[in-house]
Amino acid sequence: MNLLYWLDPWEFSPTVVIALLVPAILFVRGAHKAKVSIRRRISFWFGLVALYVALHTRLDYFFEHEFFMHRAQHLVLHHLGPFFIALSYPGAALRAGIPFTWRQRFVRPALETAVVRKLLDVVMHPVVAVTLFVGLIYFWLMSPIHFMAMLDWRLYRVMNWSMVIDGLLFWWLVLDPHPAPPARLSPGKRVLVVIAAIPPQIMLGAFIFFTPRELYPIYSICGRAFTWLSPMRDQQIGGLLLWIPGSMMSVIGALLALRHWMRLSSRGRLRGERRVQATPGLTQPASVPASGQR
Template identity: 90%
Template sequence: MDLLYWLDPWEFSPTVVVALLLPAVLFVRGARKAKVSVARRISFWFGLVALYVALHTRLDYFFEHEFFMHRAQHLVLHHLGPFFIALSYPGAALRAGIPFGWRQRFVRPALAMPFVRKLIDVVMHPVVAVTLFVGLIYFWLMSPIHFVAMLDWRLYRVMNWSMVIDGLLFWWLVLDPRPAPPARLSPGKRVLVVIAAIPPQIVLGAFIFFTPRELYPIYSICGRAFTWLSPMRDQQIGGLLLWIPGSMMSVIGALLALRHWMRLSARGRVRGERRAVVVANASRPTGGTLAAKAASTSDAGQR
């Protein structure tokens, strides 16, 4: 009964229900056709449930009334949930879950539109991806913007969904297990991209933690959920959540990207290594060529 109480939404949102129910249905349909391992299924469902808990449960009250709870929410929305969804690599299952007729009539033409292709190319560019991933954290934590976002429910939802969408795009780019192409980035660039996102998070988290003044008075104005926690202590815990767990998630992402790089390299599927193998094979004489050279030499000797 207590669990059902906490799972009950603080503010019901049809957008959240539809946005999370649709990929769930597609994954269930597609997992029957695509080869999805048990580990990948667990990863997908863990990520999706984490997003639901952070967006549509009674915990949302605490996310709105304590800064460190707000940071915990965004840690899930921007890091944890999208990370595990991308780690499951659900693209094949989601695509298989869409009826074939719909894919032919709607999905493929939409993805083939020049505007859509250009937009994807821009947001998936490594520099843009890192800038958006870190920039959104900085943007929503600017004191004046954060003040307004926590007062206006529409801007509050835009803030949360921007974190979810950007997190999915970033981790999908970094944790892609395929070689390039078809992946957008080479394995080495994926490692560099996620490493580049670590220092700015550390700097911002340390700044919030060590600042001697209250940066986000909106929580004191609207009333705090935990009256026993001082504003400065609340702010310090929030800074630590950004500083340590947020950065550690990026470190784990870098290690996984490095693992994919080593796996692809061991199989000779890295672009530079594939080119070297092709050149070596082309320059190596075949059995037929060696036989022809031997026959030529024998004929010359007989003459």
């Protein structure tokens, strides 16, 4: 078996191919126009390839037949892949990759509709963003829900794509390097948002790790890929993947958001600092008359 064998999809999905091929083409077309750096290009391609590997390779068999492999898959779909894509700040390149006439006739009118703007305002609200980011992990790991998702291929794909889309929205919001506006959240709020997502992940991972009973018997019913690994050991490794790497990704995200905050502050690009700088009377002390003068 060689690398091509593992890259061959376990179940071919045209949806995955199209969904990943379109942004790849747009990025190739627009990266030169938007003057994207080599570091950002590497980050984008790493994230996109990671999503492809987690969605459309032979590894999908193992994702469906071992709990810890399933958690590794969602670690990539919800954290690693979207994180590196958002870290590359690809918005300008993706826009530049769309033909100008298409942007004027289709993309801009669609984004300016009331429905789309309201939807983005809701999902990008800090409380909603944290709730969705953590809530989806909890929801899909509820034993009855997880049992059905692993049996029904349609629900299985909804589960995976919900993690990808939510991961992209969350990390795009958190890792935005711009001040607010044009960013939706101020740098300080971006730090708080990602920090708020850490404790629930730790608690759920620890609960799965320390639970003395099998929470996800679906893997034993359908047959395990690794027969030498006991169900409880498999569950413990899965809990650790959520507990430690998942939480560490959020810590790294918080540090990067803090770095953006400090960078913007040092350059005087925060909204409050811009207002002070724009008003000279607030930054210069009032003149004091010399002694003896009236």
